[in-house]
Amino acid sequence: MPDLLKIAVNGAAGRMGQRITALTIADPELELSAALEYAASPQQGHDAGEVCGAGKCGVTISSELVHRVDAVIDFSLPEALDSILPACEERQIPLVIATTGYTDAQREQIAAAANSTPIVMAPSMSMAVNLVMKLVSDAARVLKDNTDGVDVEIIERHHRFKEDAPSGTALHFGKLVAEQMGQENHIHGRSGRPGQRPHNEIGYHALRTGDNVGEHTIVFGMMGETIDLTVRGHTRDSYAYGALAAAKFVASQKAGLYSMNDVLGL
Numbered sequence: 001m002p003d004l005l006k007i008a009v010n011g012a013a014g015r016m017g018q019r020i021t022a023l024t025i026a027d028p029e030l031e032l033s034a035a036l037e038y039a040a041s042p043q044q045g046h047d048a049g050e051v052c053g054a055g056k057c058g059v060t061i062s063s064e065l066v067h068r069v070d071a072v073i074d075f076s077l078p079e080a081l082d083s084i085l086p087a088c089e090e091r092q093i094p095l096v097i098a099t100t101g102y103t104d105a106q107r108e109q110i111a112a113a114a115n116s117t118p119i120v121m122a123p124s125m126s127m128a129v130n131l132v133m134k135l136v137s138d139a140a141r142v143l144k145d146n147t148d149g150v151d152v153e154i155i156e157r158h159h160r161f162k163e164d165a166p167s168g169t170a171l172h173f174g175k176l177v178a179e180q181m182g183q184e185n186h187i188h189g190r191s192g193r194p195g196q197r198p199h200n201e202i203g204y205h206a207l208r209t210g211d212n213v214g215e216h217t218i219v220f221g222m223m224g225e226t227i228d229l230t231v232r233g234h235t236r237d238s239y240a241y242g243a244l245a246a247a248k249f250v251a252s253q254k255a256g257l258y259s260m261n262d263v264l265g266l
């Protein structure tokens, strides 16, 4: 009987953290070993299973990663990086970073930490989203020499509670397109009188409505026809299952920075 992988969830009382906690408890290969929240959280000391609706599990929400675990899954907020990253780096604990909205400096901190511990980092843990990322990259490569030019716009829709915009996923879609097509300017919304649209830009548009768990459309607009590639989530579990797969992957890797392409074999 192989040992269960010990998992810590950072942001355990959040929308995603609750799903990760519940699915970790339900996974026969995993053991929930720690459920972490910020020290002043009103959820401190509460049973993590009860918080996520899975029933009492005997793991109470705490603020410090005390015990050795096989992997940490982080769905928190950018301000949590200063606590969780050193905690994993110092003890070489494998880490899955799903949080978005980081600054460039924070992303550099994460890359540096990956020199001493394995980290999977992705703005979306969804298999479908990561597959569409490959399709978008392929489409951009084919279309890059279109004679009349191709106008790429990225539309993302998320729930009203989302604090960052545009989504990390949208930004990554834009990065993939620009790597193939060379756009240098990333324009977030438009207003006033910006004039005719130059080819050398990608536009981003962030809708925040209701309880939408995440939808992205990448528009390739040409003279005479348009390609829309859309991927939409139905529940947060599309991200949660990917995160659990990432934890099982990262627990056995050597130090380095990995993506969901490595986890999913894409």
Ligand SMILES: NC(=O)c1ccc[n+]([C@@H]2O[C@H](COP(=O)([O-])OP(=O)(O)OC[C@H]3O[C@@H](n4cnc5c(N)ncnc54)[C@H](O)[C@@H]3O)[C@@H](O)[C@H]2O)c1
Residues within 6 Å of the ligand: 010, 011, 012, 013, 014, 015, 016, 017, 036, 037, 038, 041, 075, 076, 077, 078, 079, 080, 081, 083, 097, 098, 099, 100, 101, 122, 123, 124, 125, 126, 164, 168, 239
């Ligand atoms: N990569 C993906 O697949 C994916 C999918 C969904 C959401 N996300 C990202 O995950 C993050 C969380 O999303 P959410 O909807 O669950 O948000 P949320 O606000 O519901 O949850 C965030 C949780 O982190 C906690 N937190 C804040 N500071 C903390 C700290 N210092 N230490 C520990 N916990 C702390 C909050 O108390 C909260 O419970 C966002 O950045 C979001 O963009 C990523």
Ligand SMILES: O=C(O)C1=N[C@H](C(=O)O)CCC1
Residues within 6 Å of the ligand: 100, 123, 124, 158, 162, 163, 166, 167, 168, 169, 170, 213, 214
């Ligand atoms: O619910 C969120 O917040 C999500 N955030 C990620 C992003 O910013 O790309 C993934 C989609 C859901």
